[in-house]
Amino acid sequence: MKLIDKHAWIEIQDGKILSTRSKGRTKYYFPGGKREAGESDFEALSREINEELSISLIEDSTRFLGIFQAQADSHPDGVQVKMTCYTGAYTGTIAAASEIEEIVWLKYQDKHLTSPVDHIIFDWLKERELIR
Template identity: 70%
Template structure:
């Protein structure tokens, strides 16, 4: 089985979770991306968040949230995405940049609008009472 190794930032505010939609896509995804050669999780995640959302993660506030796996969206059956998630505070104003076309705050009612791995995270957050 092929695995796509991704990192994601989990940002929850008022029972809603930050999500993004890339240009040419219909589904929403948590912000983040793939690491480049030799990058640490923090280096890759902070680079991706700065590129996609124009904000800076505050290093001392970034904490591991969990790792989730599911069938990769828009890939052949058997291609899995492994999403390692972190939370953390940021500085700046969130706005769409780079390949991001739209930034939204989603609730559990929006579950069907996100990728399979994000749906697993939605379910967990909802069960924990963190997502409206």
């Protein structure tokens, strides 16, 4: 089994969760990405979020949320993605950058618009009444 190791930032406001759609994609994904050599979790997540959303995460406010795993979207069967999720405050104004074409705030009923691992995260957040 191949495993893709990714980090994601979970931002919830008014019961909705921030999600992004990359250029050329149809599904929405939580912002974040893969670690580069030598990066800590925070360094990887912070770099990816800055590249995608033009904001800076505040390290002291960053909190581990959970690790979730599922079949990787747009990959052959058996390729799994492991998503290590964090929450945290930020500075700046969220704006699409780099490969991001669209930023949306999704409700639980919108989870079908996302990847398999995001479905699991949506359910987990809903069970804890963090999204509506």
